[in-house]
Every structure is written in structure tokens, then in C-alpha cells.
Amino acid sequence: MSGTEHLTVQREGATLVLTLNRPDARNALSLAMLVGLYDGWLQADADDSVRSIVLTGAGGAFCAGMDLKALAGDGMQGQQYRDRLKADPDLHWKAMLRHHRPRKPVIAAVEGHCVAGGTEILQGTDIRVAGESATFGLFEVRHGLFPIGGSTVRLQRQIPRTHALEMLLTGRPYSAREAAGIGLIGRVVPDGTALAGALEIAEQINACGPLAVEAVKASVYETAEMTETDGLAAELARGWPVFDTADAKEGARAFAEKRPPVYKRA
Template sequence: MGGTEGAGEHAGGTEHLTVERFDATLVLTLNRPEAKNALSLPMLVGLYDGWLAADEDDDIRSIVLTGAGGTFCAGMDLKALAGDGMAGEHYRERLRDDPDLHWKAMLRHHRPRKPVIAAVEGHCVAGGTEILQGTDIRVAGESATFGLFEVRRGLFPIGGSTVRLARQIPRTHALEMLLTGRPYPAREAERIGLIGHVVPDGTARDKALEIAGMVNACGPLAVEAVKASVYETSGMTEPDGLKAELARGRPLFDTADAKEGSRAFAEKRPPVYRRA
């Protein structure tokens, strides 16, 4: 798939979360630009439903998460989460039925089996930076801003940052971000390893779709097994991790997709993977 080829096909969502399909990529767009895409209950419900839809559809091979209006996410909207002025009683019912829904939506208590690529423009702060840590590959426009501002407000970044951040970037940088609450421009976020690519403003989604296209061209069983192995072995000792890696990876060599990959390479043609 070419990263930006084809028009997006709309596939559900809520008033604050747009869902589109680009070939084998599901694009989830936080869509509340008038509030800098602050997290609301309709947005969280849409996010969680999007993660589940991607998990359940074998034709989807990657997910792109982005924000509308030149902003990624400015964090949690506490008034909206409490239900003030919220459209749709059924959203509150969803939260009552599943009190963990907001943590699953924010990727704290849920990890999609498909790779998640973040495309960041503008503000990605507080809850936005916390969601970011649940994604796998990260692209940002050059004017994007990151940060965990909670301590400046006497709050705690309870979306997972005190656990995850120091596992993703060097501890000294993680602690500085957590304890100062200062903003980080995109180039500094790239330098410390929080994001992988800085691109011209307005092109983060295009770059994310380009990366998604490369992921989609690979064997889906292999991609999902590799992602699972990276996360499940991250807290293990090296001997235990290597043992788990073999258990996860060895069965892939017996799949029809593995044989197709080798055959396509020998025949100098694109492989046709069938999840078999």
C-alpha cells in the first residue's frame, strides 16, 4: 500500500472520534479541535471501539492514531468525563458497564495486537503524552509539543507514565519530564527517544501512513508475533526472554505465509499473505 494512496473510507466512530479505513490501515482521529482534542467520554468510547475493531478484523494490519485541527491531544477533559453537557446518555452507560473503559481507550489496560503508529501535530501533552506511550511507532510535525504537566497542577500522571516512560527513554530524561512538567519541542522529544521521526508540519499523518504501508506489506502473523514478543519479554531476564522468543517465533516458520514469503522472494514478486 502506498502510504497516502486512495481515499479514506469512513467506518464508524463517535462525534469526537473519526474512524477511516485506508487499504489495510485503520485511522483513528481524535476529533474535538475546538477543545484541543481534550479527552471526552465520546472520544474514549470511540477509541476503545476502534482498538477492538482493529483487533477483530484480520484485514486490518496497522492502526494510525492522530488528531484533527493541527492538534493531537491536550489531555483529559474532566468536565466532559463527568458527563457535563455530554451528548448521548448511552456513553455514560458504557462507562458504568465497564469502569475500566477509559484506561483501555488510553492504552493503559489494553494493547492492540496490530502495530499502532502515532501521527502528532501540535499539542501532545498530559494525557496526550500518556496515550503516546501506548503506541508503537511515533511521528511528529516539527512544531509539535510534548510534556507531562501534572505535577505543575499538583496532580499525578496516572495514565501509566511513572511506569512506562523510564522503560522507553533514559531514566534521567524520564524523571526530568515527570518532575519538571515542562514542555518538550519535537526535536528534543526525538533526541531523547520519545518519538522516532520529525517531519514538516501538516505531514505527520502522511508519514505515518507511509510507515503503515511498509508494515502492511509484511507477513501479518509475523508482525503481530514480533510485536507481542517485544512487549512480553521486556521485563524478563535475558535467558527467560530468549526462551519466550523461541516459543513465540519458532512456529512462524511452519506457516504457509512463511513459505509464501520465501517463494515470493525467489520468484522476485510481492508476496500474497493469507494469515495461514
């Protein structure tokens, strides 16, 4: 497994688990973390045995956003990471899922703080599970900053605009229950069980046909801003080829034979 000192990577069956690993700073974003994240997204998509991705945080927190102390000084340590950013100035946006979308489903497992940049990364994930004591919010305006990780665009497309604007303009914290109530997250679970809940969802996804799963995800995102007519046409273009795959035939045979299907991405 790859990773960095601030981002750990491990396998749980067919799921790649990426863990933001800077618990002493509530997993505030560092350059080492961002490089590790981007490499993790690429690793998951390059490995056909990986069917899903879970993103979580170490030490009872998800992510407290950018490290403002490092931003104000010279705390973005690690020449090798600075070299990576110099070679690809867009790397940090790809890491935060602003300019990159993995083809595999991404499930967020949130405990504790998921604020500022944490809430921005969250908006790039597909399915979201949170512990009851998790906290969400976009605090940038409180510090005279702009939530430039995509929130002024994405948030209003994911939750009602009145809620998006309240979150963006007040910079106040939201509880997990309130976040679920406005549609920012999908499931609230007891504290300490978010990762288990996310892995349970991942296991259900992993049991499905991988070509079908990836085509469905792609169709949802590519048709989001289309008219219904254009979207339905795009859906057929994505969906019909799936029916011609060996996996589709295997799924039908397995159903008829009352056994679990064995999918081979073919």
C-alpha cells in the same frame, strides 16, 4: 465504519486510521472520544484485513489531555457513553492503552499539542511520528494532579530515567526535536506531514507477513521485563510457529520468484 462525534474511523488500504476529532478543544479527552477509541482498537484487532493502525488528531493537534473543565463539572455528556463506562469501569484505561494493547502495530501521527493525557496515550503506541512544531509534556503536576495514565511506570522504561523524571516533575513542554533527542518519538517530519509519514510506515508494515508482524510485536512486549535467558526462550516459543505457516512458505516462494508476496494469514 464506527466511531463517535469525537472519534472518527476510516480505512486507508489495510490501515485503520483513528482520528481524535474535537479540534475546538485541541482534542481534549471526552467520554465520547474514549468510547470511540476503545471501540476502534477492538475493531482493528477483530478485522483480519486490517494490518496496522494509525492514531492521529484533527485540526492540527493531537491531544491536549483530559478536559479539566468537564472533569470539574458535569461536562462528560452522553448517557450512552456513561452507560458504557458504568458497564466497564476500566474502559477509559483501555481506550488510553493503559490496560489494553492491540495486537496490530499502532503508529502515532502527532501534530501540535500532545500533552498530559496525550503524552500518556502516546506511550501506549508502538511507532511515533511528529511534526516539527509538535509539543509534548506531562503537565499534571502543574495542576496538582498525578499522571495516572501510566507515565510514572512506562516513561522510565521508554526513555532514560533522568529525562523521565525531569518531564514528570517539572511539567514543562518539550519540542518535537527535544522529544526525539530523548527517545520519546522516533521521527520528526515537516509540519502537516505527520499523518503521511505514519501512513508510509504503515504501508511498509502492511506489506509484511501479518502473522510474523503480530508475533514480533507480541514478543517484544512480553520479553521486555524478562531476563535474557527467559526472553530468548520466549522468543523461540513465539517465533518457531511462524516458520510453519503458509505465509512463511509464500514469503520464501515470492522471494525466489522475484514477485511481491501474497499473504493470507495462514
